[in-house]
Amino acid sequence: MLQGRRILLVIGGGIAAYKSLDLIRRLRERGATVRPILTESAQEFITPLSAAALCGEPAHTDLFDRNLETEIGHIRLARDADAIVVAPATANLMARMAGGHADDLATTVLLATTLPILIAPAMNVRMWQHPATQRNLAALTRDGVMVIGPNEGAMAEAEWGPGRLAEPLEIVAAVEGLLARPPSPQGGEEQVLAGRRVLVTSGPTHEPIDPVRYIANRSSGRQGHAIAAAAAAAGAEVTLVSGPVSVPDPAGVRVVRVETAREMLAAVEAALPADIAIFAAAVADWRAAGEAEQKLKKDGGEPPPLRLALNPDILATVARRGEGRPPLVVGFAAETERVVEHAKAKLARKGCDLIVANDVSPATGIMGGADNAVHLVMKDGVESWPSLDKEEVARRLVNRLARMRPQTP
Ligand code: CTP
Numbered sequence: 493m494l495q496g497r498r499i500l501l502v503i504g505g506g507i508a509a510y511k512s513l514d515l516i517r518r519l520r521e522r523g524a525t526v527r528p529i530l531t532e533s534a535q536e537f538i539t540p541l542s543a544a545a546l547c548g549e550p551a552h553t554d555l556f557d558r559n560l561e562t563e564i565g566h567i568r569l570a571r572d573a574d575a576i577v578v579a580p581a582t583a584n585l586m587a588r589m590a591g592g593h594a595d596d597l598a599t600t601v602l603l604a605t606t607l608p609i610l611i612a613p614a615m616n617v618r619m620w621q622h623p624a625t626q627r628n629l630a631a632l633t634r635d636g637v638m639v640i641g642p643n644e645g646a647m648a649e650a651e652w653g654p655g656r657l658a659e660p661l662e663i664v665a666a667v668e669g670l671l672a673r674p675p676s677p678q679g680g681e682e683q684v685l686a687g688r689r690v691l692v693t694s695g696p697t698h699e700p701i702d703p704v705r706y707i708a709n710r711s712s713g714r715q716g717h718a719i720a721a722a723a724a725a726a727g728a729e730v731t732l733v734s735g736p737v738s739v740p741d742p743a744g745v746r747v748v749r750v751e752t753a754r755e756m757l758a759a760v761e762a763a764l765p766a767d768i769a770i771f772a773a774a775v776a777d778w779r780a781a782g783e784a785e786q787k788l789k790k791d792g793g794e795p796p797p798l799r800l801a802l803n804p805d806i807l808a809t810v811a812r813r814g815e816g817r818p819p820l821v822v823g824f825a826a827e828t829e830r831v832v833e834h835a836k837a838k839l840a841r842k843g844c845d846l847i848v849a850n851d852v853s854p855a856t857g858i859m860g861g862a863d864n865a866v867h868l869v870m871k872d873g874v875e876s877w878p879s880l881d882k883e884e885v886a887r888r889l890v891n892r893l894a895r896m897r898p899q900t901p
Contacts, residue, residue: 493672497523499519500570501515502529503530504534505533508657512579514660515577528552529597569597576608576610577611577663589632610663610667630746633746643741690769693733695735696711696774699752715772715882718882718883720745733773808843808844821844822845824849831851835869848869849866866885
């Protein structure tokens with residue numbers, strides 16, 4: 493897949509810069525050539541020499557490199573590659589990219605290029621969550637930049653949260669995805685959703701009982717994340733609202749992380765308008781009524797009663813909106829018996845245009861598994877698909893939705 497492909501790797505400054513060395517190794521193992529550019533702050537963490545040694549190519553650092561300038565320097569760097577990967581992309585580098593700055597070699601190359609760009613952000617949790625960074629991320633996504641990660645996990649400053657650089661192999665997979673995209677957003681059969689806004693929910697929700705306990709379900713987020721990835725690969729501008737999952741963020745997608753159903757509804761409403769809304773999340777129907785502020789204690793007595801309250805139905809809320817209803821609203825149905833029959837009733841009850849119904853009885857292994865056998869239930873008929881892996885279900889669904897005419901509310 494990467495045999496003979498030329499990657500220009502921009503290494504930003506940050507504690508994760510050392511991982512870019514492993515990334516170089518992984519890319520080269522797959523037959524790619526890698527040419528490194530180090531920002532000034534990257535050189536505080538790794539040396540140009542180590543990057544150059546692993547790449548088998550000189551490392552570039554200066555905008556005014558006398559050797560390079562004789563060969564038109566940065567313009568050549570910006571042209572003589574198949575893709576540019578920025579890893580780690582720091583908050584500062586993302587801000588400079590989003591602002592169109594060209595004040596060093598890395599940003600000048602990034603501004604002077606028409607190559608596909610993938611960024612792998614890595615930074616402190618609070619820097620990642622800061623509205624300024626999220627604004628820059630949205631701007632970069634709009635500009636067609638693909639994004640992988642950051643992952644959630646333990647951070648250098650003994651903190652926990654999103655901000656960790658995606659793993660080198662995840663970045664490699666995203667590079668493969670980037671290079672598989674048709675070069676122009678207009679051309680190619682795959683860009684069936686070019687210019688359209690797609691909203692996807694994915695994963696379970698966690699509904700707290702007390703500060704340490706919660707109600708959850710077995711959803712992995714794989715199907716919803718695959719749909720978001722497929723929609724992005726088809727040229728859509730995608731927002732993915734995800735409950736807690738351990739699958740990586742899909743490339744090229746704006747990800748909003750939430751925990752509870754009520755947070756998911758708020759994030760969905762904030763992400764509208766959309767042309768297509770796909771509700772793949774396994775939202776908890778109930779939450780604990782009155783979350784305990786302190787951890788519930790055994791105290792040797794009776795178990796505490798667990799009283800439940802109904803959560804908002806996000807799909808039905810959006811499908812029944814008058815103004816601002818997305819022209820295509822898609823729900824999922826996880827059933828364990830009489831799958832199509834129940835899905836038909838759900839289609840009418842929730843007011844959506846299409847239900848993707850699947851049989852999640854334990855014997856099927858669908859919940860949390862790799863494959864899915866779905867039925868597309870619409871007002872005017874049912875389409876049953878064979879068992880396919882979740883990525884293929886996602887691709888076919890995206891193609892199918894792109895061909896559907898917007899429904900009237
Ligand atoms: N859904 C939602 N918000 C909820 C519950 C469900 O958005 N609070 C969405 C899911 O994302 C999915 C569809 O509704 O698209 C599936 O709903 P499901 O929970 O299966 O439907 P119910 O009406 O709860 O039906 P059942 O009682 O048969 O499970």
